[in-house]
Amino acid sequence: MLVDDASLFLALRTLSQAAERHLDNKNKAITTLNQPPIFVMLLGSYSESRLTSEDQEIRLYIEIADQYVPAGGRIFLKAHPVSQQDKITRITKALSSNFEIIEISADEWPIELMPSLIKGNQVLSLSYSSVSLSYLYGFQVTHVLNRKLINKFFPKKNQSWVLESNELYLQQLDFASTRCPQFRKVMEMEP
Numbered sequence: 001m002l003v004d005d006a007s008l009f010l011a012l013r014t015l016s017q018a019a020e021r022h023l024d025n026k027n028k029a030i031t032t033l034n035q036p037p038i039f040v041m042l043l044g045s046y047s048e049s050r051l052t053s054e055d056q057e058i059r060l061y062i063e064i065a066d067q068y069v070p071a072g073g074r075i076f077l078k079a080h081p082v083s084q085q086d087k088i089t090r091i092t093k094a095l096s097s098n099f100e101i102i103e104i105s106a107d108e109w110p111i112e113l114m115p116s117l118i119k120g121n122q123v124l125s126l127s128y129s130s131v132s133l134s135y136l137y138g139f140q141v142t143h144v145l146n147r148k149l150i151n152k153f154f155p156k157k158n159q160s161w162v163l164e165s166n167e168l169y170l171q172q173l174d175f176a177s178t179r180c181p182q183f184r185k186v187m188e189m190e191p
Helices: 005-026 028-032 056-067 085-096 129-137 147-153 156-178 181-187
Strands: 038-042 072-076 100-104 124-125 142-145
Touching: 005 129, 028 072, 038 056, 056 085, 056 124, 056 147, 072 085, 085 100, 100 156, 129 142, 147 156
Parallel strands: 038 072, 038 124, 072 100, 124 142
Antiparallel strands: none
């Protein structure tokens, strides 16, 4: 069944508003989101998907935080829905020595339904969320995964798959930012 753009955007906006209400009730930490500088790190499911070890995935996040977030900076961790709590706890502990870490306890909600979490904050993404947030809301997202990190933190047998996936995300980001400027304002945020 085909759905027209207006109906799709209305459905996404309605879902987004429902998620926002849920998050406001569930996680009071989100009310502090407009106090810069805040970084939102979107965690992946690389170890759960057996693309790398849990230890390597954690080291990946440490390196990204060290590269993009100033010492003492605040990082909101948004876990992937399939991430295990033990892994999230280990990531939090590893990052806490240099950063203020706040776990977002709404891992069952996709980030695309949480625009208040990302609006006005620096989003560090390693996945398709870089593309979807750009298309849906026109948000500037820092896509932090690159060839150097892939070569360093993923075993050789999985590197080509991760590299190809990442290249597709980068191509879509390029398309969204250079060829489709109308996507920058597809879904205006309601006050």
